[in-house]
Amino acid sequence: MFLFNGNWHQIIWEMEWPMLITLKFRKGVKPKNVRFRLCLALCLVILLFQCQTIFGQQKVVVIDPGHGGKDSGAIGLNGIKENEVVLHIAMEMLRLNNELDKPLDIYLTRYSDTLISLSDRTKLAKALKADLFVSLHCNHSDNPNARGIEVYVAHRKTKYSDRSIWLGFQLQDGLKKKLRLESRGVKFKNFQVLRETVDYCSSVLLELGFLSNNDESEYYQNTASLKALALVIFRILFKKLNSYERIRD
Numbered sequence: 001m002f003l004f005n006g007n008w009h010q011i012i013w014e015m016e017w018p019m020l021i022t023l024k025f026r027k028g029v030k031p032k033n034v035r036f037r038l039c040l041a042l043c044l045v046i047l048l049f050q051c052q053t054i055f056g057q058q059k060v061v062v063i064d065p066g067h068g069g070k071d072s073g074a075i076g077l078n079g080i081k082e083n084e085v086v087l088h089i090a091m092e093m094l095r096l097n098n099e100l101d102k103p104l105d106i107y108l109t110r111y112s113d114t115l116i117s118l119s120d121r122t123k124l125a126k127a128l129k130a131d132l133f134v135s136l137h138c139n140h141s142d143n144p145n146a147r148g149i150e151v152y153v154a155h156r157k158t159k160y161s162d163r164s165i166w167l168g169f170q171l172q173d174g175l176k177k178k179l180r181l182e183s184r185g186v187k188f189k190n191f192q193v194l195r196e197t198v199d200y201c202s203s204v205l206l207e208l209g210f211l212s213n214n215d216e217s218e219y220y221q222n223t224a225s226l227k228a229l230a231l232v233i234f235r236i237l238f239k240k241l242n243s244y245e246r247i248r249d
């Protein structure tokens, strides 16, 4: 908008998000001074747009509840199924996110008890330009005493590796402190979903408790436990994701 007021010419630029940029020139000002101020204003606008791009976008998270459909994953001593446990946790995380004023941009690789191929799960993270891919699983062992949580990150090092490892430590530490679950640490493994996402985003695979362990299978049978797990995992992801900038090419 151009305003002419007595001795002044004024340019007012209203931007999409609530901000006004105004330029005011005295009548008869030299053209080179006008050009200089216009260039300065243009630089400011570009800078603000970049800031909006970097800080204004919500982080995109792909949550991958493992298995599904005819692939039930591990089956607990009490009959609970891994595919149902992890879907329950993922849906609860989605519900918690939707309650926020500024939610994360969360997508699930499956929203129901269906089998999705591993490559389709990782393609979704790539297509959505995700900031984080989190695969949820439950563990199983022939040793009935095996228990605790493991967090896996990909073997291969990329520019996302440090952040994946750091987030892995935050998750196992948070689950240990908040829910008193045992931690078996952060480990490196060549899981397909990690291998195929590590070039595009931070990615972790959570092996939640052992369904082959009596105590842990009982714990995962309890809906309140699954809600507590979802809450702790979601809060860590939300807090940590909002504390860092996007890594992009």
Ligand SMILES: [Zn+2]
Residues within 6 Å of the ligand: 066, 067, 073, 074, 082, 136, 137, 138
């Ligand atoms: Zn699994």
